[in-house]
Amino acid sequence: MVWNYYDGKILFVTGGTGFVGTTVIYRLLSKATPKHIYVLCRGGYERAKVKWSDMLPAAEAKTLIQSNCMTILDGELGDTATMDLSDEDLQILKRKVHVIIHAASSIALKNSLRELDYTVIAPTTCLVQYALKFANLEKFVVLSTAYANAHLWTTSKSTDVAVEERIYSLGSKDENPIETAPDVWKQLQKEGTTDEYESHDFPWPYAYAKQLAERLALNKAALKDASDKILIIRPSVIGPADQFPYHGFTTSYSTPSTACAAAYALHPGRKINLATRCENPEKEATIDEVPVDVVADRLLVHVALGSSGCVHAVSGTKGRLRLEDWWAAFKKERRWPWNVKPVWISEDWHSSNLHHVAKNLKIIGTSFAFSEEKTDLIAEKLDDRNLKIYADRSQPYHNSLVHRRHHIHNLAREMAKKSRLPACSAGILLRKGKPPVHLDKKVAVK
Structure with missing residues (x-):
């Protein structure tokens, strides 16, 4: 039922050589028979070939590189719709295009709003506005983030904040956040910030940029009476794949918990300062890490079944991790003769007293209960047991780290250089693991 939808369809994918985009395209080519896929990639085919060959084993890379139904377009996104x-x-x-999957985006969490306007907000808005003119457009998918509404942590008294699959207003209760989006964007372009951003506590400018991009996309569609054509997919913290393209698929820079594991393993002290308002944070605080293949399948399933609006691609309350389990997995990767104890302080997530892990991944010490209602409803209709729309938590979380030790080592080496630790620190202080087979034994893809 799901894969039949894509038979004969023509798709356009931005960010197709990235972590999520690669997974989505691989899944499409492996399970469906689309008529054609156009992929936007700066550097064109040769650049895409290099990236996929670096990311994937030879057989999986060939599925993409040698596909007869895919064209790589040499271009890039910016503040115009022409994409060069x-x-x-x-x-x-x-x-020709029926479905657009806009997966390209900056992931620079701390960049200024002015910078993020150019890399996140403007590209999304301009592309949506242009795509709504496409003669055969059925669905435009925006890859956002579940943490676009992370400011709710600071406005709620709960230690487990419920987040629904909808747009939240940052103004008065009577304000329509979709209608006000263009005026807010004008203020951002003029002043480099907005009143609503300054009056709310987002963990990073990136979260607000995604929130505003969602609203602008829906605004442009509403003006064309085409709101049903916009699907916003909100992943939580993206993690390695459970199943495809292969178990443990990741890259060194695509999964935040990989960087956290590297930083934890290198930390020479006995304590790490973290912020929370939970009374028992190690049991109450959670990390919602979702496998990248779950993100891909939720996206493809919801497109096929005609969903619109906001959809969370998360592990949710059924599959998220307690913080104590997360830390326990990190401890096993560390080779210092002592462990690091979290010290919980009652300060906000911008505090200078926090360890740099918490300064980057500011949601450590929080807990969000992301709704999965839309996915739960369609799951009842699905007859394909091979669909991967929920995370598999049947194995200990530490197994996930074992499969990415090569990437943890890569990041640890970079961190060691920046902190002026000896170059050999990563090799001495972290558990050793074999690199993925495609990195260990290169096979040329012709």
């Missing part, structure tokens, strides 16, 4: 493409390519997209 030729008029001929633009007209092909405009005439």
Whole structure:
């Protein structure tokens, strides 16, 4: 039922050589028979070939690189809809494309709003506005983040904050956040910030940028009476794949918990300062890490079944991790003769007293109960047991770290250099593991 939808369809994918985009395209080519997939990639085919060959084993890379139904378009996103493409390519997209998956985005959490306007907000808004002119457009998918509403942690008294699959207003109760989005964007472009951003406590500018991009996409669609064509997928903290393209699929820079594991293993002290308001944070605080293949399948399933609006791609209350389990897994990767004890302080997530792990991943010490209602409803209709729309938590979380030890080592080496630790620190202080087979034994893909 799901894969039949894509038979004969023409898709356009931005960010197709990234972590999520690669997983989505691999899944499409492995399970469905789309008529054609156009992929936007700066550097064109040769650049895409290099990236996929670096990320994937030879067999999986060939599935993408040698596909006869895929064209790599040399272009990039910016503050215009043309994407540096030729008029001929633009007209092909405009005439033929049925589904757009906009997975390209900056992941620089701390960049200024002005920078994020250029890398996140403007590209999304301009592309949506242009795509709504496509003759055969059925669905435009925006990859956002579940933490677009992380400011709710600071406005709620609960230690487990419920987040629904909807747009939240940052103004008065009577304000329509979709209607006000264009005026808010104008203020951002003029002043480099907005009143609503300054009056709310987001963990990073990135979270607010995604929130505003969601609203602008829905605003542009509403003006064309096409709100049903917009699907916003909100992943939580993205983690390695459970199953495909292969078990443990990740890259060194794509999964935040990999960086956290590296930083924890290198920390020479006995304590790490973290912020929370939970009374018993190790049991109450949670980390919602979702496998990248769950994100891919939720996206593809919801497109096929005609969903619109906001959809969470998360592990949810059924699959999220308690913080104590997260830390316990990190401890096993550490080779210091002593462990690191979290010291919980009653300060906000911007405090200078926090360890740099918490300064980057500011949601440590929080807990969000992301709704999965839309996925739960469609799961009852699905007859394909091979769909991966829920995380598998049948194995200890530490197994996930074992499969990415190579990437943890890579990040630890970089961190050691920046902190002026000896170059050999990562090799001495972290558990050793074999690199993925495609990194250990290169196979040329022709």
